[in-house]
Each structure stands twice: as structure tokens, then as C-alpha cells.
Amino acid sequence: MFFRKVIITIIVLFSNQVFAQDISANEILKKIDANLSADNQVISSKMVIHGKRGDRTVESKSWTEGTEKSFTEYLAPARDKGTKMLKLGDQLWMYSPGTDRTIQISGHMLRQSVMGSDLSYEDMMEDDKLHEVYDAVIAGRDTLENTVCWILELTATEKDLAYPKRKLWADQKRFIPLREELYAKSGTLLKRIDFKDVRSIDGRWYPTRMIFKDVLKEGQGTEFIVDDITFNQDIPAYIFSKASLKK
Amino acid sequence: MFKFLLKGILRDHHRSLFPIVIVVLGVSLTVLAHCWINGILGDMIDFNAKYSTGHVKIVTNGYEDNMDQMPVELALGNVDELLAKVRKDYPKMEWVERIRFGGLIDAPDNKGETRAQGPALGLAVDLLSPDTKEVERLNINKSIVRGKSPEKNGEILISDELADKLKVIPGQIVTLMTSTMYGSMAMQNYIVSGTIKFGVTAMDKGAMILDITDAKYVMDMQDEVSEILGYFSNGIYNNVSATTVQNRFNAAYKDSTGEFAPVMLKLRDQNELASMLDYISRMISIFISVFVLAMSIVLWNAGLLGGLRRYGEMGLRLAIGEFKGRVYRSLIYESVIVGFIGSAIGTIIGLGAAFYLQEVGLDFSDLMQNATVLWPGVFRAKITLPAYYIGFIPGLISTVIGTMLSGIGIYKRQTAQLFKELET
Numbered sequence: 087m088f089f090r091k092v093i094i095t096i097i098v099l100f101s102n103q104v105f106a107q108d109i110s111a112n113e114i115l116k117k118i119d120a121n122l123s124a125d126n127q128v129i130s131s132k133m134v135i136h137g138k139r140g141d142r143t144v145e146s147k148s149w150t151e152g153t154e155k156s157f158t159e160y161l162a163p164a165r166d167k168g169t170k171m172l173k174l175g176d177q178l179w180m181y182s183p184g185t186d187r188t189i190q191i192s193g194h195m196l197r198q199s200v201m202g203s204d205l206s207y208e209d210m211m212e213d214d215k216l217h218e219v220y221d222a223v224i225a226g227r228d229t230l231e232n233t234v235c236w237i238l239e240l241t242a243t244e245k246d247l248a249y250p251k252r253k254l255w256a257d258q259k260r261f262i263p264l265r266e267e268l269y270a271k272s273g274t275l276l277k278r279i280d281f282k283d284v285r286s287i288d289g290r291w292y293p294t295r296m297i298f299k300d301v302l303k304e305g306q307g308t309e310f311i312v313d314d315i316t317f318n319q320d321i322p323a324y325i326f327s328k329a330s331l332k333k
Numbered sequence: 334m335f336k337f338l339l340k341g342i343l344r345d346h347h348r349s350l351f352p353i354v355i356v357v358l359g360v361s362l363t364v365l366a367h368c369w370i371n372g373i374l375g376d377m378i379d380f381n382a383k384y385s386t387g388h389v390k391i392v393t394n395g396y397e398d399n400m401d402q403m404p405v406e407l408a409l410g411n412v413d414e415l416l417a418k419v420r421k422d423y424p425k426m427e428w429v430e431r432i433r434f435g436g437l438i439d440a441p442d443n444k445g446e447t448r449a450q451g452p453a454l455g456l457a458v459d460l461l462s463p464d465t466k467e468v469e470r471l472n473i474n475k476s477i478v479r480g481k482s483p484e485k486n487g488e489i490l491i492s493d494e495l496a497d498k499l500k501v502i503p504g505q506i507v508t509l510m511t512s513t514m515y516g517s518m519a520m521q522n523y524i525v526s527g528t529i530k531f532g533v534t535a536m537d538k539g540a541m542i543l544d545i546t547d548a549k550y551v552m553d554m555q556d557e558v559s560e561i562l563g564y565f566s567n568g569i570y571n572n573v574s575a576t577t578v579q580n581r582f583n584a585a586y587k588d589s590t591g592e593f594a595p596v597m598l599k600l601r602d603q604n605e606l607a608s609m610l611d612y613i614s615r616m617i618s619i620f621i622s623v624f625v626l627a628m629s630i631v632l633w634n635a636g637l638l639g640g641l642r643r644y645g646e647m648g649l650r651l652a653i654g655e656f657k658g659r660v661y662r663s664l665i666y667e668s669v670i671v672g673f674i675g676s677a678i679g680t681i682i683g684l685g686a687a688f689y690l691q692e693v694g695l696d697f698s699d700l701m702q703n704a705t706v707l708w709p710g711v712f713r714a715k716i717t718l719p720a721y722y723i724g725f726i727p728g729l730i731s732t733v734i735g736t737m738l739s740g741i742g743i744y745k746r747q748t749a750q751l752f753k754e755l756e757t
Binding site for chain 2 (some may be wrong): 135137138139140142144154163165166169180183184185186187188189190192193194195199201202203223328
């Protein structure tokens with residue numbers, strides 16, 4: 087009897103110790119946003135699409151300012167070279183040099199795949215800081231690749247988000263997501279993202295390889311590899327204009 | 334005898350009018366329903382064969398599993414070799430390449446920016462080869478509402494409804510946005526050479542017709558197409574022949590597995606046509622059976638009423654010594670004449686109404702807005718050879734059966750009772 091009381095006391099004390107060290111889920115989200123977001127960023131990346139007819143690699147360079155402005159130029163393969171995308175607020179335009187046309191992507195087209203990848207235009211447009219549009223709770227703890235994580239359950243606080251619910255595995259030390267599951271309002275799992283090769287860049291942790299898998303689509307998923315990323319650069323204002331699409 | 338009975342029928346309207354009216358109604362409805370269902374079914378098979386299924390179709394295993402989504406990434410490979418083989422193995426059939434795909438048509442303003450957009454259902458066929466039969470098969474020239482058929486690469490046809498929605502007229506440039514066979518974004522400018530209306534609601538909403546070489550170019554296809562369609566030389570679908578061709582082809586490729594292996598489907602295997610055709614055939618059989626039964630019951634009752642009305646006449650004929658069998662037979666002969674007259678008039682009326690619906694049809698296109706199967710927008714009847722007898726025979730039989738049932742009472746009359754009746 088005495089032995090049992092001692093064990094219970096130890097467990098209670100230990101639990102209190104663990105929870106005393108915890109921070110709130112929304113604070114975790116803020117720290118994650120601090121790692122992933124910046125005033126602006128310039129990324130050179132490769133997208134390796136593991137499709138039904140083999141792998142394809144699409145190279146691009148993107149300029150992003152805050153959550154509202156983004157410009158992407160595709161550099162390879164030859165067929166896609168010169169294709170550009172511009173996001174201003176909730177509008178998206180695409181320019182193709184072959185047609186010399188600037189076409190607005192809207193409505194259901196936003197849910198279509200970008201270049202046959204597992205990413206949609208909506209995914210490309212979604213730059214909001216997580217803590218500003220989601221409310222989080224800690225649902226549990228897990229270990230991914232020998233890293234202890236919190237499992238956060240995110241519920242959208244704003245309407246019309248592409249994913250009203252998310253589940254996020256957050257690295258407890260580096261405050262970086264290691265896995266994300268994106269859900270529809272109905273609770274159906276839509277996409278899974280695994281974040282790999284986390285590196286320290288300009289004093290922040292950043293995953294340089296992300297594996298996207300659209301679970302409703304057959305295939306082996308899409309790897310998004312960051313070749314180079316720089317934060318808080320001087321980006322000329324004309325980059326984020328429709329005129330730059332045709333340049 | 335015949336002359337005597339005919340005179341009786343014509344002079345005594347009470348004896349013949351009601352049964353003839355019933356038979357006319359039943360027969361004309363049967364003939365009309367038969368022609369109507371046949372017309373719709375025939376059009377449905379014809380439309381599906383020409384625009385979508387062929388009489389047989391070769392696709393990949395993976396494409397078959399997702400055919401509704403028109404997955405160009407699961408297109409057939411080595412098409413030149415495959416086409417040469419099927420043309421050699423099945424020389425009496427015509428084999429054509431098709432690509433079906435989804436995309437977005439974007440109409441520009443005068444600055445070249447998006448003015449209007451609409452989803453398009455792309456159908457790539459051989460429009461430009463000198464010996465192509467596809468233009469005739471798809472009835473393209475007669476379906477053109479404005480403009481003309483494409484005469485060179487880079488020209489397309491779009492549905493008149495889509496053209497109206499996008500406010501595009503022939504001669505203007507539009508941009509197609511779709512994806513290549515490898516999943517890349519594909520954008521291409523085309524001149525709208527004309528607008529079309531096929532009378533098939535599923536296609537008239539947003540069809541886009543272009544030459545197959547244009548589609549191959551934009552979708553980065555070299556020796557690939559999404560479908561190879563086979564047609565019997567007489568243009569008529571024959572399920573037995575199609576099954577033979579299908580079994581032979583699939584047996585030759587039974588060792589090829591994987592999602593890119595070719596597989597042959599026949600018309601009935603596609604668009605849920607088998608279950609639909611079987612269902613409609615069952616409905617026709619049930620309709621005709623119910624009609625014969627219902628008419629027999631009605632005519633039986635009519636015969637009973639007639640029998641009651643002619644109770645005295647029958648009694649007198651039996652009392653003066655006419656045999657029961659002879660009286661019974663005369664009633665049956667009468668019913669044959671009544672059935673013949675009613676069936677003939679009913680068939681003429683039914684055929685007349687069917688002819689009207691064959692030529693004019695009824696427009697149900699508003700109800701077909703969300704139809705996924707290729708139903709014609711205007712439902713038309715079709716007069717076939719069975720229409721001349723499909724109502725006539727049951728009309729005649731039901732009249733005779735009705736009379737035979739009601740006439741049984743004659744045998745139950747007793748001679749002693751007859752004299753009592755005559756005395757009163």
C-alpha cells in the first residue's frame with residue numbers, strides 16, 4: 087500500500103514537471119512561423135515529380151514578399167522554361183511564352199495540380215502564417231526520425247481556407263514541422279507532407295526537402311527541394327507586377 | 334359467314350364500338366411506345382458509338398479504371414505499331430485514333446488578358462487527313478452553327494453554347510489550358526473556325542473539337558493516343574461480332590499486365606450501357622406483357638357486358654337449335670374481325686404518331702443539363718419493321734382471348750331454362 091502511494095506520488099510529480107515545461111500550442115505555432123516566414127524570401131528550387139510515366143524535374147525561382155505577393159519563374163525543363171506565375175493577394179496569373187498570354191487562374195482551377203505535381207495552385211498561394219489563421223491544441227506527443235514532437239491539431243479560424251483542419255508534428259527543439267496532414271472540412275485526409283533535411287539558415291531552422299503526397303492521387307508523390315534560399319532581401323517592386331510576367 | 338358477321342359488327346355499333354376503341358387505344362400506344370423507345374435507344378447507341386465508345390475501343394488497363402476522368406497520362410503507347418496490327422488482324426473494321434481530355438478555354442481581351450473562361454471537354458479526332466471519315470461520322474459539317482470546319486492546324490470548333498458563354502465568334506483566338514501526358518501545364522492558342530451543336534447535351538455544354546495532330550502536339554504525345562476506336566464497316570453495332578473481336582484481341586494480350594497494357598472494350602462494356610440497354614429491353618417486354626394482359630381483362634369484361642346485352646339473342650339462337658359450339662365459334666370469328674379492325678386502325682394511328690415524333694421529336698435538352706451519358710437532347714421515335722406487327726398481334730390475340738373467356742358462359746346455359754326465358 088505504501089509502495090503504491092509512493093509510485094502514484096512520483097507519477098503525479100513527474101507529470102506536473104512535464105506540463106510545467108510545456109508551452110501553449112499557439113505559442114508553438116508562432117515559433118514555427120518565425121522559422122518558416124520572413125518579410126521576404128527568394129528561393130531556387132527543384133520539384134521532382136514522381137509520375138506514372140517516370141520522374142520529371144521542374145526547376146524554378148520564386149520571390150515572395152509577406153503573405154500577399156509571390157512571383158515564380160520556371161527555368162526547366164525546356165517545355166516549361168519561361169512560364170511565370172504571379173500571386174497578388176487572392177489572385178493568381180500565369181504567363182506562358184508559347185502563347186504570349188497572361189491567364190488568370192481562378193475558381194476550381196486553383197485546385198488543379200501545378201505541373202502535374204502533388205501541389206495545387208491553392209497550395210502555392212497559401213502563405214498565411216499558421217498562427218494567424220489556425221487555432222491549435224496539443225493532441226499528443228510522438229517521435230519521428232528520433233526527434234521528439236508535439237502533435238498539434240489545427241482548426242481554421244477563417245473561412246475559405248483550402249484545408250480547414252491540419253495535424254502537425256512539431257519538432258520540440260527546433261520548432262519546425264516534421265510532418266503535416268491536411269484535411270478537408272469533412273475530416274478526409276487530402277495531403278501529407280514530410281519535412282526533411284532541416285538546416286540552419288540565417289539563424290533559423292528551415293526544411294530544405296519536402297515530400298508532398300496527394301493521398302487522393304496515385305503516384306509516389308512530389309519532392310520539393312530547396313537549392314538555395316535567402317531571407318529579407320531587397321526585391322524590386324516591379325517583380326510583383328503583371329508587366330514582369332512578359333519580361 | 335364472314336360477310337354476315339361483318340354486317341352485324343358494322344350495323345350494331347353497340348356490339349363492336351367499345352372493343353374496337355379499346356383495341357385501337359392499346360395497339361396505338363404499343364406501337365408508339367415501341368417506336369419511341371427504339372428511337373431513343375438507337376440514338377443513344379449511335380451517339381455513344383460515334384462520339385465516345387466506338388463499336389470496340391482499345392485503351393490501357395489504367396485508363397479503363399479511370400475512364401470518366403479521361404487521364405491522358407495513362408494513354409496508349411506504341412500506337413503506330415498497335416494500329417498496324419489491328420488493321421492487319423481485323424481488316425474489315427475501321428480503326429481511328431482519339432484523344433479525350435479536359436481543359437479550360439480562355440478568351441482574351443484586347444490586351445491579351447483573361448476576359449472570360451470556361452471548362453471544355455476536348456475531343457481530338459482526325460479532321461484534316463484527306464481520306465478521313467471522322468468528319469462524316471461525327472456529323473460535323475451538319476452540326477456547325479456558325480463558321481466552318483477546321484481547314485488547317487491551329488483551328489478548332491467549340492460548342493455554340495460555350496462560344497455564347499465566352500462571347501467568342503468564329504475567327505477569334507482562344508487559349509486552351511490543359512496538361513501534357515507527363516502532367517506539365519500546357520497552353521496553346523487556337524483560332525475558333527466555327528461553333529457546333531451536336532444535339533447531345535453532355536457535349537453541347539462545352540465541347541471542343543480539334544485535329545488529333547494539334548492535340549498530340551499540345552499534350553506532348555509522339556506515338557501515343559488515349560483511345561483507339563474500332564467500327565464495323567456497315568456502321569451498325571453487333572454485340573456478337575464485337576464480343577468475338579474483343580475476346581480475340583484480349584487473348585492476344587493476356588500476358589501483358591500493368592496499367593499501360595492494352596485492353597479492348599466493346600460498346601456494351603462502356604458508359605454503363607449494358608445495364609441500361611438490358612433494363613430498357615426488360616421494360617419493353619414488361620410493357621407489352623402488361624398491355625396484353627390488361628387489354629385481355631378489359632375485353633373480357635367488354636365481352637361479358639356484350640354477352641349480357643346479347644343474352645336474349647344467344648338464348649334464342651340456342652333455343653332454335655343452334656349448337657353451342659357454333660354460337661361460340663361465331664363469337665370468336667366476330668372477335669377476330671373486331672381485333673383485326675381495331676389493330677389495323679391502332680397500328681395506323683400509332684405509326685402516324687411515331688412518324689411525327691421521328692421527324693419532329695421532343696426536346697428534353699433542358700432536363701439533360703447534368704447528364705453524363707451521351708443522350709440525345711431531342712428524343713425521336715424510330716419506325717422499324719417490328720412496329721408494323723408489335724401492336725397488331727397482341728391486339729388481335731387479346732380480343733380473341735377476351736371473347737373466349739366471356740363466351741364460356743354460353744356452355745353453361747341450360748335448354749330448359751332457355752324456354753322459360755323465352756316465355757317471359
